[in-house]
Amino acid sequence: MARSSTPPPEFHSNFIAKVKDKLRGLVRIVAATPPNERPVSSISAIAVSGMNAATRRLEVSASDMANVMTTGALPATNGTVAADAPQAYQPLRLNETASANGGTQTSVTAAAASYVAISDPQAPFANQNGLVAAPNVDISQEIINQMIASYSFTANAGVLKAEDHMTKTLLDTTA
Numbered sequence: 001m002a003r004s005s006t007p008p009p010e011f012h013s014n015f016i017a018k019v020k021d022k023l024r025g026l027v028r029i030v031a032a033t034p035p036n037e038r039p040v041s042s043i044s045a046i047a048v049s050g051m052n053a054a055t056r057r058l059e060v061s062a063s064d065m066a067n068v069m070t071t072g073a074l075p076a077t078n079g080t081v082a083a084d085a086p087q088a089y090q091p092l093r094l095n096e097t098a099s100a101n102g103g104t105q106t107s108v109t110a111a112a113a114s115y116v117a118i119s120d121p122q123a124p125f126a127n128q129n130g131l132v133a134a135p136n137v138d139i140s141q142e143i144i145n146q147m148i149a150s151y152s153f154t155a156n157a158g159v160l161k162a163e164d165h166m167t168k169t170l171l172d173t174t175a
Contacts, residue, residue: 042102043163049103050156053096056106058149060094061142067091068139071132073125074117085125088133090114094145111136 073085081087091111099105113136121130 046103047156047159051153053104053106054149054153057094060092061145064091064137065142068137071134074127074131074133088115089135091135091137
């Protein structure tokens with residue numbers, strides 16, 4: 001007589017019953033915990049940190065793009081600008097670092113090479129050569145940064161939706 005590799009039907013029903021009991025217990029624990037005290041899953045935390053980083057990337061890029069034409073007096077050789085002269089916008093840079101518990105952290109710093117000299121002899125604050133300081137912003141790079149932010153935000157939102165769907169499916173199987 002050949003041996004069957006399939007467990008008997010009562011095994012499946014017992015196994016499923018045990019899993020459902022465990023899940024019901026977990027659901028009761030979660031339901032008894034106030035929402036503001038529930039632990040956020042690491043998947044959610046990582047996705048939210050990615051969404052926050054994407055939002056910050058977009059804010060920095062938008063600020064740089066909005067101020068690309070904000071010129072000012074060209075700094076002297078010692079790096080100072082006269083007190084009564086306007087200063088050129090100082091572009092920002094987003095720094096992303098991996099978080100120890102997963103996800104990403106961001107910080108915003110001023111760009112190292114913050115200005116370039118351009119000719120604008122009509123500006124009241126132009127130097128004797130007609131030069132002013134303009135923000136060192138690469139518009140094409142900023143457009144790329146904005147696209148990266150958009151794609152990153154969308155991808156992380158998709159992770160949150162998938163986790164939500166999986167959680168709902170899990171809770172439906174326990175009901």
